[in-house]
Amino acid sequence: xxxxxxxxxxxxxxxxxxxxxxxxxxxxxxxxxxxxxxxxxxxxxxxxxxxxxxxxxxxxxxxxxxxxxxxxxxxxxxxxxxxxxxxxxxxxxxxxxxxxxxxxxxxxxxxxxxxxxxxxxxxxxxxxxxxxxxxxxxxxxxxxxxxxxxxxxxxxxxxxxxxxxxxxxxxxxxxxxxxxxxxxxxxxxxxxxxxxxxxxxxxxxxxxxxxxxxxxxxxxxxxxxxxxxxxxxxxxxxxxxxxxxxxxxxxxxxxxxxxxxxxxxxxxxxxxxxxx
Numbered sequence: 001x002x003x004x005x006x007x008x009x010x011x012x013x014x015x016x017x018x019x020x021x022x023x024x025x026x027x028x029x030x031x032x033x034x035x036x037x038x039x040x041x042x043x044x045x046x047x048x049x050x051x052x053x054x055x056x057x058x059x060x061x062x063x064x065x066x067x068x069x070x071x072x073x074x075x076x077x078x079x080x081x082x083x084x085x086x087x088x089x090x091x092x093x094x095x096x097x098x099x100x101x102x103x104x105x106x107x108x109x110x111x112x113x114x115x116x117x118x119x120x121x122x123x124x125x126x127x128x129x130x131x132x133x134x135x136x137x138x139x140x141x142x143x144x145x146x147x148x149x150x151x152x153x154x155x156x157x158x159x160x161x162x163x164x165x166x167x168x169x170x171x172x173x174x175x176x177x178x179x180x181x182x183x184x185x186x187x188x189x190x191x192x193x194x195x196x197x198x199x200x201x202x203x204x205x206x207x208x209x210x211x212x213x214x215x216x217x218x219x220x221x222x223x224x225x226x227x228x229x230x231x232x233x234x235x236x237x238x239x240x241x242x243x244x245x246x247x248x249x250x251x252x253x254x255x256x257x258x259x260x261x262x263x264x265x266x267x268x269x270x271x272x273x274x275x276x
Contacts, residue, residue, distance in 0.1 A: 004085045006058075008069060012078050013062035014055035016086065017042060022051035024091040025274070026083070028099030029054065030122075031203055032158070032196040033187040034061025037096070040263045041270075048271060055082055057102070059195020061187065070198035072206045076105040083114055092274050094119040096259055097230060098203040101125055107219075108211035119220045119270055122256045124230055125208035125239050136234040143204045150197055158188040165228035168255030180260055212242035219246045220273040222266065224254030247273065 003011040015035055025045050027038040035054035042052040056063040058078055059070055069078075079102065083091065093115060095103030100123020107118045130137035149157040162184035164170040167177070188196070221243070223236035232250070240246040249269055251258060259266055 003063075004082050006078050006081045008066065010058050010064040010066045010069065010078070012055050012058060012064070012082055014053060014082060015042070016051070016053045018046050018051035019049070020051065022049055024051045024053060024086075024088045026079075026088065026091050026093045027052070027054040028079070028093065028095035028102045029057065029060070030097030030099050031199050032060060032191050033184065034190060036061070036183070036187055037260070041094070041259065041267060044263070044267045045271070053082075053086065053088070055079070056191075057099075057195075057199075059199070060191040062190070065192035065195060067194065070195045071202045072101060072105045075102045075202070076109060079106040080110070083110075089113050090116040092117045092119065094121065094270065095123060096121045097256065098124055098199065101203060101206060101208055104208045104211040104215065105206075107217065108214040115217055117218050117220075117274060118215065119222065119273065120236075120239060121222045121259060121266070121270075122224060122227055122230055123221070123235065123239070124203050124206075125212055125235065126242060127207045127209065128204045128230065128234070134234070136231075138204070138231070138234075140204075143200050146200050147197060150193065150200070154193055154196070155185075155189060158185045162257070165256070167257040167261050168226060168228065170228075171226070171255075175261075177261070180257070208239075209242060212239055212246075213244075216244055218273075219243050220249060220270065221246055222249045222251070222269065224251045224256065224258045226253045227256045229256035249273075 029037045034056045038054045093103045100120040162181045169176045221236045240248040
């Protein structure tokens with residue numbers, strides 16, 4: 001574990017496990033979590049001989065909590081600072097939810113040779129918010145509600161989200177895993193309220209259309225059809241259409257947090273894509 005300092009002086013915390021000469025996989029977490037959300041996947045790929053790296057986004061987890069920079073361009077620049085510092089070449093970048101947007105923005109701008117493949121899991125691209133250009137998106141009032149709930153009582157909001165739609169625990173007959181709920185809350189409360197508040201705009205209103213079009217490496221787009229956070233129809237199928245070399249993998253009935261609820265289903269598929 002270590003930190004990288006960005007141009008504006010923000011310390012970005014990261015984990016770096018496995019052989020230095022192993023093929024690197026970089027994991028990008030969702031809102032409002034941290035690198036810890038990738039524990040299962042990091043151990044899985046570590047056991048297959050990969051070098052696994054995961055960072056806490058600025059304002060999240062153990063990274064610095066600056067007043068500014070909580071938008072996608074800076075998130076991607078922070079990833080560039082990390083990959084340059086570690087001199088990662090031919091890396092696979094895997095992003096969940098907001099992290100999928102971060103991956104799209106970074107990979108579209110990455111230096112030659114830095115990236116070999118990318119994986120977007122339950123990811124926010126192309127764009128979440130509803131508009132004339134994106135009629136299937138969620139209304140801005142949905143995200144205003146997120147902001148209001150966060151400002152009013154962040155601690156309670158960070159119980160309500162994982163207890164309900166994030167993992168699909170609000171569905172009839174769901175196998176509710178209290179440990180996942182508690183760990184979501186723990187990760188969220190470690191971050192900064194100002195960063196999480198600003199990040200809602202970043203993940204909901206950023207348009208990744210041009211980023212997806214510019215990506216020239218193979219991309220796996222994996223998404224559950226019962227995603228209540230990033231609705232399937234307005235995300236994964238649209239992203240694949242924009243990518244030059246995109247593969248769509250749909251998971252019938254799985255929730256937004258399927259990496260945690262169904263890792264035994266999703267992990268092997270990601271491994272097969274990475275090794276294909």
